[in-house]
Amino acid sequence: MNRTLRATLMAGGVVAMAACASAIASDAEAKTVKVHLTAKETMVPIDNEGHKAIGWTYDGQIPGPVVRATEGDTIEFTLTNDPGNKNSHSIDFHAARADVLTAFAPIKPGETKSFTFTADHPGAFFYHCGADPMIQHIARGMIGAIIIDPKDSNEMPKADREYVLVEHQTFDNPEDVKGMMANNWQHDAFNAVPFQYDPVHDVNATQTLEAKPGERVRIYLINAGPNEFSGFHPIAGIWDRVYPSGNPKNVLVGMQNYTVAPGDAATFDIISPKEGAYALVNHSMRAALSGSIAVIMFSNKADPSMGHGDKILPRM
Numbered sequence: 001m002n003r004t005l006r007a008t009l010m011a012g013g014v015v016a017m018a019a020c021a022s023a024i025a026s027d028a029e030a031k032t033v034k035v036h037l038t039a040k041e042t043m044v045p046i047d048n049e050g051h052k053a054i055g056w057t058y059d060g061q062i063p064g065p066v067v068r069a070t071e072g073d074t075i076e077f078t079l080t081n082d083p084g085n086k087n088s089h090s091i092d093f094h095a096a097r098a099d100v101l102t103a104f105a106p107i108k109p110g111e112t113k114s115f116t117f118t119a120d121h122p123g124a125f126f127y128h129c130g131a132d133p134m135i136q137h138i139a140r141g142m143i144g145a146i147i148i149d150p151k152d153s154n155e156m157p158k159a160d161r162e163y164v165l166v167e168h169q170t171f172d173n174p175e176d177v178k179g180m181m182a183n184n185w186q187h188d189a190f191n192a193v194p195f196q197y198d199p200v201h202d203v204n205a206t207q208t209l210e211a212k213p214g215e216r217v218r219i220y221l222i223n224a225g226p227n228e229f230s231g232f233h234p235i236a237g238i239w240d241r242v243y244p245s246g247n248p249k250n251v252l253v254g255m256q257n258y259t260v261a262p263g264d265a266a267t268f269d270i271i272s273p274k275e276g277a278y279a280l281v282n283h284s285m286r287a288a289l290s291g292s293i294a295v296i297m298f299s300n301k302a303d304p305s306m307g308h309g310d311k312i313l314p315r316m
């Protein structure tokens with residue numbers, strides 16, 4: 001599949017456009033990727049039972065769409081603050097070098113703004129709202145992943161499946177900014193819903209991550225915080241490789257655990273030699289047992305669609 005089409009599929013509502021008309025872009029050919037996200041204050045799922053609450057989101061989902069481009073690409077980004085919202089919102093891409101006072105500044109409901117940056121560094125990066133109070137905009141859900149694939153696709157071993165996990169702490173009272181500052185969170189979740197991929201700890205969970213034995217599974221872990229570090233460990237497995245910030249030049253091997261700070265991200269490769277299950281956890285026990293456990297099932301019957309296309313971030 002060519003890179004342009006791939007970027008379009010990965011990004012959901014995100015539109016990618018080749019700078020030239022060629023449909024067979026090579027890996028090295030820089031392109032322009034147009035990304036338009038809309039800040040929306042809307043109802044979102046908060047548990048596996050189907051309860052909902054008002055979240056602050058990008059495009060109505062937590063985390064927001066996975067933005068994907070290739071090292072060297074130009075990203076033409078537009079943010080709209082939905083006119084039905086009550087609050088100002090912004091975006092901060094950790095993959096960008098830009099002006100915090102203009103590009104990353106908040107806009108009011110009904111406003112739209114654009115800025116451009118080049119994806120100079122490959123890796124897995126956090127994006128989030130930086131409007132005041134930032135702790136609340138992150139906790140309420142304005143978080144997401146931007147993946148910049150290396151220009152030279154041989155710089156990393158090819159992944160057979162990929163999954164994006166955006167971890168963050170949530171608060172039962174989303175208006176309680178004092179409680180957020182005191183770090184009184186109640187839940188810690190991968191992709192917003194506690195135990196979303198863990199039917200062991202929540203019988204209402206309907207899915208797990210899936211792969212076949214022998215496949216290289218690449219996990220992009222984005223730690224959205226707002227406050228806690230994440231000691232990411234695969235129970236019953238070992239990380240084959242860990243790439244801090246997802247950059248192929250930062251490679252660690254045979255890791256049991258790697259700590260991802262709030263606002264940081266890393267890429268984790270894992271391979272299971274046989275059928276069975278691993279549990280991917282933030283090994284801080286308060287975090288794990290409050291929701292940040294994701295089961296990955298290794299089976300020869302693994303669903304071939306899981307870990308590809310929009311199922312790199314499986315949603316309920």
Ligand SMILES: [Cu+2]
Pocket residue numbers: 039056088089090129130131137142
């Ligand atoms: Cu916001």
